[in-house]
Amino acid sequence: MKNGIHPAYRPVVFRDKAAGRSFLTRSTLTSASTVVWEDGTVRPVVDVETSSASHPVWTGRARVLDQAGRIEQYRRRYGRD
Template identity: 90%
Template sequence: MKHGIHPAYRPVVFRDKAAGTSFLTRSTLGSASTVEWEDGTVYPVFDVETSSASHPVWTGRARVLDQAGRVELYRRRYGRG
């Protein structure tokens, strides 16, 4: 890698607004706001609206909408054969 052309890769806290959870990882994202983490160190914080803690597919709260009705609609339109 060439020095001086890549963004800084550093620890960043991602805070999920929907679930109220936070997790510490490494990223190139920057933020003007900071938060003090559990270990007492101050890290930049990046707020996200959805993460694995609040996404319906990952939490198991995904809903199947009218599956039988769609099959019946298909059969009415295109026949049973």
């Protein structure tokens, strides 16, 4: 790797606005806002709208479409068996 061309890779706190949860991971994202993390260190914080804590697929609140009904509707509409 060449020196001086890659962004800094450091610990960053991601805060999910919908679920009210935060998690610490490493990233190259930068942020002007900071937060004091659980261990007492000041970390940059990035606010996100959706994470695994609030996404319907990961929380089990996803809707399942009635596939059989959609196939029958297609067959009625286009006259195919």
